[in-house]
Amino acid sequence: MINKFDSVLLAQKKFIYHYKNMRWAKGRHETYLCFVVKRRVGPNSLSFDFGHLRNRSGCHVELLFLRYLEAGALCPGLWGYGTPDSVGLCYSVTWFCSWSPCSDCSYRLAQFLSQTPNLRLRIYVSRLYFCDLEDSSAREGLRMLQRAGVQITVMNYEDYFYCWQTFVACRQRVFKAWDGLHQNSVQLARKLKDILQPGEAEDWRDAFELLGL
């Protein structure tokens, strides 16, 4: 279960470098995905697996995660075949990604999830990937994911703190926020809200138009 990942825990410097939520995140030509898998059988919900992944050789990290799922590695019995025990088996996956998914990954994730109603996915993101233009396909992809039942959230201080405790070789060192963490998170959360509630933004545009602004 462990060998397929780089290592179980992420180095402190790596975590900070890749998850820093500054607006100009120069040179981050890698994306990290920290995940927790929980498994529910009947009334019992238990943490089942956790770890982190990094994109590899032209494959976005989300698709790598999907590959593991399809291989039955992370959520065994997800499709109900296999043992009789797997009937009524539910998984919930929470992941924390340094970038939000691109449009293609969003599309493929949504497609995958439509075939696995017993899998719940929650996505936390540190930065928004190619979401500056209002009509960007990445934005549309995020809305598609939302329609597919995925909860998408911008990471805040508590989320970074949790990740530090859970996925990083922190050696009991307490997570120390970088400059602007909170401010950037608030700003990105506002932006994501605009992306996921396009109706409201349009209403504003209409209002401005009516006022001749």
Next chain:
DNA sequence: ATTTTCAAT
């Protein structure tokens, strides 16, 4: 004001 982005050299 402008800067970047799951690289490509």
